[in-house]
Amino acid sequence: MTKPVAVRTLLGDYPVTLALKKGEVKSSSVSLDFADVKTPSTAFKRVVRNLEFDCAELAIVTFLMAKAHGKPLVLLPAVVLARFQHPHIVYNIERGPLAPADLEGRRVGTRSYTVTTSTWLRGILANEHGVDIDRVKWVTFEEAHVAEFRDPPSVERAPEGKELTAMLLAGEIDAAILPAVPTDPRLKPLIHNPATAAEAWHRKYRALQINHMVAVKESLSRSEPEAVREIYRLLAESKKAAKLPKPGEFDTHPFGLEANRRSLEVVIDTVHQQGMIPRRFAVDELFDDVTRKLG
Incomplete structure (x- = not known):
């Protein structure tokens, strides 16, 4: 039997992640090693400066700035935290x-x-x-x-x-x-x-004000594309287990590239307008050939 791919992971406790964090959603091919971090934002420097995690929840503004400075991270089309500010x-x-x-x-x-x-x-x-x-x-x-x-x-x-x-x-x-x-x-x-x-x-x-999405190292996506697909499946299954969104409610945790495209366009414009990134990225640039096709 093939040994599961070990993935050092930073992920907070949210309604859409609880089933995964509690082990109620499982995988035989990926082993997520969750960092013992109560508040993920306190570890975001470790994500982008030290590249400490293979898979990490990350503030979307931090991700865009990291992308602008050449950090080897790619986005998964999975929102774990969003709200109107x-x-x-x-x-x-x-x-x-x-x-x-x-x-x-x-x-x-x-x-x-x-x-x-x-x-x-x-x-x-x-x-x-x-x-x-x-x-x-x-x-x-x-x-x-x-x-x-x-x-x-x-x-x-x-x-x-x-x-x-x-x-x-x-x-x-x-x-x-x-x-x-x-x-x-x-x-x-x-x-x-x-x-x-x-x-x-x-x-x-016509957009959602995204706070945090999930990113993975480029190296993981290149070397273990099936593991990255499995991580996304686990996240999607965890959201499904939370029964979100409830009938008639607005989905504040959209999954999939097209479901997030408009919101990503707006946040890119906002960050660029404030001079925090040097150019407006195309949404597809935030993903690679593996993560772009998820959802």
């Missing part, structure tokens, strides 16, 4: 009203300039609200996952020991982009009625 930029109502049009000349905190949620929100602010994002001061706490990227002049690093939400509550920044929508009643969405705004954005762009 509109409610994730907030302000402190105790310091008075604030709207997107007020942001120029103000300070907005975010973990890193290149965080995918922050990138989407800058695009929303620029394209839907007319904000000149280069006239906003972006206060960050970390460098980009991709070592070659240099933050633009509009970015400054927060003082050592500071924390994002605490800075917002103290008035040291005017708004903040947070990974989770806060429950603190003092913190309200900067974008009025974010659910309605998200629906309008979706109608306009």
Whole structure:
């Protein structure tokens, strides 16, 4: 019997991945060695700088930047995390009203300039609200996952020991982009009625705001194409086991190249518009001859 291909894997716990992570979806030809990482985003530097994983969940903005800098990774057409980002930029109502049009000349905190949620929100602010994002001061706490990227002049690093939400509550920044929508009643969405705004954005762009997809090393796809196909099958079976999307619901975890093409076009445009990649990739460039045919 042929020994299963061992695949060092970084993958978070999401509804669409739980069956796979729990071993309820299995393979006789591939053995996924899951890294003991509770929050995958904390290991994204290891994915793109050290090429530590054969298969990894990866922020789509990080993947595009890694692609621009020649990192040997290819995309699988599998979304494991996506959401509409509109409610994730907030302000402190105790310091008075604030709207997107007020942001120029103000300070907005975010973990890193290149965080995918922050990138989407800058695009929303620029394209839907007319904000000149280069006239906003972006206060960050970390460098980009991709070592070659240099933050633009509009970015400054927060003082050592500071924390994002605490800075917002103290008035040291005017708004903040947070990974989770806060429950603190003092913190309200900067974008009025974010659910309605998200629906309008979706109608306009006919796209999903992707956060994380799955990538594999080019070398794995070249040397073990059947293993890569099997990884995709496992992911698809895990999604199926989650019974997602539910009847009548919008699919926030699309699988397959054509199901993701439009959303990838929009994120490529957004990242390029902000100067984070030097050119607009064609969607097919993100895949290789193996992964392009999946789904």
